[in-house]
Amino acid sequence: MTTTYAALLRGINVGGARKVSMADLRALIEGLGHDGVRTYLQSGQAVFTSDRGDDDSLAEELARAVEERFGFAVDVIVRDHAYLRAVAENCPFPAAELEAKQLHATYLSAPVAPERFAEIDREAFLPEEFRLGDRVLYLYAPEGLGRSKLAEQLSRPRLTKGLTATTRNWNTVVKLVEMTRS
CATH class of the missing domain: 3.30.70.1280 (SP0830-like domains)
Incomplete structure (x- = not known):
């Protein structure tokens, strides 16, 4: 097939x-x-x-x-x-209401347990937020990825050890769903 x-x-x-x-x-x-x-x-x-x-x-x-x-x-x-469609459909943030630069998906090579990120003080980074999905980490960064302190924390080697991780903005997430549609 x-x-x-x-x-x-x-x-x-x-x-x-x-x-x-x-x-x-x-x-x-x-x-x-x-x-x-x-x-x-x-x-x-x-x-x-x-x-x-x-x-x-x-x-x-x-x-x-x-x-x-x-x-x-x-x-x-x-x-x-x-999989790509599921990532877009299961986004825990209101994607339709946000600018593409505010929402990102970090695709991960393997599933990740939430405990891996337990040391991050989520409250310290508000209004930025992240959530885990199926081999994906969703990041809401209101000022964009380049200014995100949370993105910097999430990319630390101790958190990504043993993984391949690559981040795309929401426009790219949506475009890849469209491009892979048969």
């Missing part, structure tokens, strides 16, 4: 480092035997269809191919349309 996926590449084309053109990324994914390859923005989102593998094996395959082709390691998370 053919499934439509989104690949989220962490940290490419940020600050002039680890450059990958989207045309080269599309060609790379097509070269791996996947179809319907499209990219979104320059920050590492690609959509493709495949009739083999699963989220984890496809992510590993793409990460290996990027390193071989471009000469640097990149973390990759691959998720199918059903």
Whole structure:
């Protein structure tokens, strides 16, 4: 059965480092035997269809191919349309009422127990808030991610140890749902 996926590449084309053109990324994914390859923005989102593998094996395959082709390691998370749709539908914040810069989803490579974040004094960061979902962390940052003190805390190595984590703003979350719809 053919499934439509989104690949989220962490940290490419940020600050002039680890450059990958989207045309080269599309060609790379097509070269791996996947179809319907499209990219979104320059920050590492690609959509493709495949009739083999699963989220984890496809992510590993793409990460290996990027390193071989471009000469640097990149973390990759691959998720199918059903998962991406569930992330959008299960958002605990009023997404329709917020600006896209205020709401973010950090996709995680594995489930995370709430205890991992127990040390964070949530009250100290209000009005910023976060909530955990299924392999996703939702972040409400009224002043945007760049000014978020809570985002800074959430990205500390002790909290993300053993995980691949990559964050997207709400516009990108919604666009990926649309792009992966069959």
